[in-house]
Amino acid sequence: MTKLSTFALYTLGCKVNLYESNLVKNDLISNGLIEVPFTEKADVYIINTCSVTSTADAKSRNIINRPKRINKDAIVIVMGCFSQTNEVECKNLDVDIIIGNKYKNNIYSLINEFLNQKKQIVKIDNLFLEKEFESSKVDSFRDNTRAFIKIQDGCNFMCSYCIIPFSRGRQRSKRLTDIIDETKKIIDNGYKEIVLTGVNTAGFLDNDGNNFYDLLLELSKLKGDFRIRISSVEPFQITNDIIDLITSNKDRFCQHWHICLQSGSDKVLDAMNRKYYTNDFYNLISTIRKKSPKTTFTTDYIVGFPVEDENDHNISKEFLNKINFFDMHIFPYSIRKGTAASKLEQLLPDVKQKRFNEIKELSINIKSKILDSFIGDELDVLFETNSNSNIWMGHSSEYICVHVKSDDNLKNKLKKIKIKRRIGEVLFGEIIGI
16 A cells, blocks of 8 residues: 655635644544645645635635646545535546545545545535534644634525535534533643634534533633634524623633624615524624623625615615624625525626725724724733744734734733734734733
8 A cells, every 4th residue: 555644735714614624634643644735745635625605616626726736646635615516526627535524534544445446536425414413523723822613513594695505514513512521622732712613603502402502601611721712603693691691701702703794785684585684783783782892793794696786785884884893704796506596687797896895995994993992902812923023913802913022932822912003904012011
């Protein structure tokens, strides 16, 4: 059998993919392989793909085609959402092993299977039939100061623009007890920030009947010097109990919420098959801000959805100014084959681009004002990296990028920082005390 010694890994897309790529990385390293940069020659190349937009599809294809140009004898593995929903296309690419969003924890055994049989392996299951959460546990994140825990997978909501239910399947969750065990090991390994992630994170509901609030409550009871950050959540799943728990435990829970809006027009939200209207969203944000005034909010937003006219666009801009998101992930609407919205009459690309530019400018202006409002405040910052000039970079509880100058090693240290000034989208400050 051919002896393999190196692998390279490329990850596109969401935090769930980051978690799953780390699962693969740890498995290969534990079996004696050494990771090298994706641009270098390796024995095995793994691409963890994304398919959330047509741009993500195009990037996935581009990355998949690179490895054989570097090493024609390499084993190329494709996994993730693009391969899950584009099996036939992937079979026709220069790829050796094709899986979707299942079997990511079996990569090493699949490599050995390929070495034995020397023919393309394809393992794409119908995830709509999956009822159990696929086993996964990671307690080391070699390239990060923050750790990720995947608590949930899949989505039941069938938004009219979204491919995720087809690429990830129906909702299923990890057992609460397993999450607590994984968290304890991560804390013992010295991580100061733990990110709870999933396709529908706040939809967590395990087979024992524990919901998202139950999970957060148990996590809040754990001992240790760490904080919890919650990735993207849906607004209609945030209860008053969850709000009270997070806003009253600022040392344990980051005061930053990523809550998906998608549009500020009720007509568009209805056509998207979202489960809320703008008034519901505004009331939720207002409730959180009353309890934690300096909390920051980020969101996902789609411009140019097929039914969005100029009036809807203007209504949305007014609503965005009312909400004041700290940051926005803005996407021009992208047709996803097989979704309900793909059958609607589409807007012209230049219309979508114009609206994208307007929303982007609005978002930048709001972010600058919010950053200015933190000058003079004291923020708890977890430091991650430094530059040659001893400038350390980290993120506050509010997910604000903060820089300080220090000759000390601040990596993975939580420090209280007095904010002095803003340059662009970065706040600069000084460490308080020793």
